[in-house]
Amino acid sequence: MADYSKEDFIQLVKRISAFLSSKISKVLNTQDLQSVWAITGLAVAVIFTWRLFRTPSVPQRRQPKNQAPSSSSSSGVNNNNSNPDANLFPSGVSSSYEDSRAQTVIDEFFQPVKPTLGQIVRQRLSDGRKVTCRLLGVILEENTSEELQKQATVKSSVLDVLLEITKFCDLYLMETVLDDESEKKVLLALENAGIFTSGGLVKDKVLFCSTEIGRTSFVRQLEPDWHIDSSQEITTQLARFIKYQLHISTTKTERIASNIFSSSSLEQFFNG
Structure with a gap:
């Protein structure tokens, strides 16, 4: 499992804070029957978002045994294989992908509940x-x-x-x-x-x-x-x-x- 730092989590919270703030404002200013469900969904959404954040999007590749180091690796130049995800997802794409995953989780919990x-x-x-x-x-x-x-x-x-x-x-x-x-x-x-x-x-x-x-x-x-x-x-x-x-x-x-x-x-x- 990928090891994400505390700073990474803080960045994720910052990305979704604006969305959550707007949701809370709407819930507190609305007297419809969905308010209680929306507040409950907010709490669960944060928990699931953190769990998804900690889950690696792509499993790490198993390093083949007895593989000779390449010339570029031995020379210490352009060694990008230390983080497989870095090759699969460039920094900008990876950030956008994580934002999309967090937004998807939140949207699922804020789906309107049809009243009886x-x-x-x-x-x-x-x-x-x-x-x-x-x-x-x-x-x-x-x-x-x-x-x-x-x-x-x-x-x-x-x-x-x-x-x-x-x-x-x-x-x-x-x-x-x-x-x-x-x-x-x-x-x-x-x-x-x-x-x-x-x-x-x-x-x-x-x-x-x-x-x-x-x-x-x-x-x-x-x-x-x-x-x-x-x-x-x-x-x-x-x-x-x-x-x-x-x-x-x-x-x-x-x-x-x-x-x-x-x-x-x-x-x-x-x-x-």
């Missing part, structure tokens, strides 16, 4: 602990109370998001209905979709009322960290009372208030 859906949900909700959500147009395919008198269909695309929300949030679902049969259809649709078997939502947390004012009253009484609704009117009314809101609308609208976000669907808000 649960991490995205938690981040988007700003660690909110209570969420209220309307059913029509958000969780159900139907958009009006009249449609619920005929059928209730849960969007399959929202199931994963709902499951993640119920893992760390107290979730309440609510809707305005015209009759008791509509309530039964909604509860049956939610049950068949497996929402009640996930462990985070029970039927008692599915609330029904007969007017839009009643739904607004539910939200204010529960005082959630987030309310999700497809009605712009109700969202506007609650802007002063609820910390954050998500307005679901298939048509692009102007932002109502700074604490109100908008998206074409619930799953798009978290998966976008």
